[in-house]
Amino acid sequence: MTSAGNTCDDEDTFKILIATDIHLGYLEKDAVRGNDTFVTFDEIMKYAMQNEVDFVLLGGDLFHDNKPSRKTMHCCMEVMRKYCMGDRPIVFEILSDQAVNFSQSKFPWVNYLDENLNISMPVFSVHGNHDDPTGADGLCAIDLLSCAGLVNHFGRSRSVEKLEISPVLLQKGSTKIALYGIGSIPDERLYRMFVNNQVTMLRPREEEESWFNLFVIHQNRSKHGATNYIPEQFLDDFLDLVVWGHEHECKIAPVRNEQQLFYVTQPGSSVITSLSPGEAVKKHIGLLRVKGKKMNLQKIPLQTVRQFFIQDVTLSDHPDLFSPEQPNVALKVQAFCQEKIEEMLEEAERERLGNPLTPEKPLIRLRVDYSGGFEAFNTMRFCQKFVDRVANPKDILHFIRHREAKDNVKGKPHIRKGWILKHYSLVLPRRKKMFVKQFPSEPEPAPELMTSGALGNVQLSLLTEQGMGKAVQEFVDKEEKDAIEELINYQLEKSQRYLRERRVEATEEKIDEEIQRFRESKKNTAEEDEELKEAISRAKAHRDRSDPVRDDDLNLSDDGAAMETDEEAAPAPPIRGRGRGSRGARGQSTSRRARGAASQSGRGGRGRGQKSLSSPVKTKSIMDSFQAPTQRSSRASMPKPYAEEITIEDSDSDDNVPFGKASRATHKTSVVEDTTLKSDLKLWAILCIQFH
Secondary structure, three states: OOOOOOOOOOOOOEEEEEEOOOOEOOOOOOOOOOOHHHHHHHHHHHHHHHOOOOEEEEOOOOEOOOOOOHHHHHHHHHHHHHHHEOOOOOOOEEOOOHHHHOOOOOOOOOHHHOOOOOEOOOEEEOOOOOOOOEOOOOEOHHHHHHHOOOOEEOOOOOOOOOEEEOOEEEEEOOEEEEEEEEOOOOHHHHHHHHHOOOEEEOOOOOOHHHEEEEEEEEOOOOOOOOOOOOOHHHOOOOOOEEEEEOOOOOEEEEEEEOOOOEEEEEOOOOOOOOOOHHHHOOOEEEEEEEEOOEEEEEEEEOOOOOOEEEEEEEHHHOOOOOOOOOOOHHHHHHHHHHHHHHHHHHHHHHHHOOOOOOOOOOEEEEEEEOOOOOOOOOHHHHHHHHOOOOOOHHHOEEEEOOOOOOOOOOOOOOOOHHHHHHHHHHHHHHHHHHHHHHOOOOOOOOHHHHHHHHHOOOOOOOOOHHHHHHHHHHHHHOOOOOHHHHHHHHHHHHHHHHHHHHOOOOOHHHHHHHHHHHHHHHOOOHHHHHHHHHHHHHHHHHHHHOOOOOHHHOOHHHHOOOOOOOOOOOOOOOOOOOOOOOOOOOOOOOOOOOOOOOOOOOOOOOOOOOOOOOOOOOOOEOOHHHOOHHHHHHHOOOOOOOOOOOEOOOOOOOOOOOOOOOOOOOOOOOOOOOOOHHHHHHHHHHHHHHHO
């Protein structure tokens, strides 16, 4: 097959006029541009009649609106009846089963074979995304034209799971064309069909290599997202030419795909529907000649398309003309913009001379980058100067400003490193001391290594995405303000208990491996749902306990959840409590949830802050420091199901803390007296979990 050279017009040569994206009815109510689409459509059909083409092939989006107005439908049918009906004979025949090709129609045959119609120039068309079938009956505007006998609508599919494309087989002399087509389908759905091998293109059984395979598609060609386009490599390699609709930039010259070995032509739209650089390319339609396996595509420029000029200017690139610090800089910028617009208007006037079919008023767009301290001015007042000279006076100017590049990479969450380092510094010294106490044989990690986890790849180490998502949903929808915190606490406890039962080697690498294994084992399981239920129940219990407490709540029996210290607490100063009392004093409270348990700097509970509490010395593990009060009190009387225990002593001595097997905790050491350890540990745990 070749795409170059002239092919003589004879009884073996197909002549096909190709156009896409006509968008009839675009801005039909605009006083200046309202008739642009109708005039250009008339020009296209006139070219087809003058060149005596065998048929017209449209690539979708014949109409701009899914439900075109009566004016639009009337103009369309008027033009088609004017050019498509007549006495000129049709010199090619259809060989395929028309009942399959046009199965969606009540008249399943090509219109030129209808004995009640006198068609001299058939039109074959697929639907686009603007005029696609909708409603319970799956009808579109092209179906109305098909029912009227003006258009042969092909390439339809009702299935959303798989797609079987049966070609329309045409023959003229010795030349045979297999015409394939796909009407517009949501790109993600069609992409998924191709990936799952659910798209089948049928081929003629006899003489497969003698057919010229022409394929019409109306989808995204340029990549707008991971699956929001159709790669050319998805199409079968037996195709010869692909007519690509939907893309408005005119790239009508056939381009060879070196991987699939077919050619792709992108005619582009015949009307300007957006003031973007792609629309500024000269508009063309194509006259395709096919003889045997050879083809030739002739570009035909459209004369009735409204001129469009677009230019970009950056104000900061002209320091010799103005700067943000200068007085009256806005007036200077306006004069500069007016000069650029005048230049484009002069160029439009020069190109329009000698072409009476071109509309008088052009489309002008000046995109002004005002980055660097400049300010935008009133565009409506400025554009009033060109009301009688341009077709789009309301949107001549478009101000843009490029934002400064951000540190975060696209696709990754933005992390406030300053905030992390600030809060991380609070727990870093304690974590280092804890590391030395628990793992004396290991070298002390360097600070930069300890912070690398917080500032590296942001991944959840303990928490699961599903659990956190549901906890956030409870927080937002049901206002369970403690749901997230309780979920974190509960999963921390389970992870610590899991590490003890597994008797993990005391290295961070081994611990990380076990934690990751534990996290993966419970992901998307019933255990994860149970964790969430437990966290929600804790949050509700916490909310209930936040109500005013009774006077008899201030006793030692209810303080079992408090963290005991090595010595008696000093009497609290005679300070009258505030209202609902303390649920554990903030800062140096003995416990986060100790109801009314006053400490040295804590607030008294319900005006009875003179009471002082003392507690005996008890041995606590790091796990206990994270347990909720209800669990710690209930577990105090239960035998431990495991034989290992980790204890921490935050003192100045360098005594080693054992990490190994023991029938009982033989090395009993006192719990840290500094009651802020718990909050620091929790802050550190949250930072580690979120930024490991």
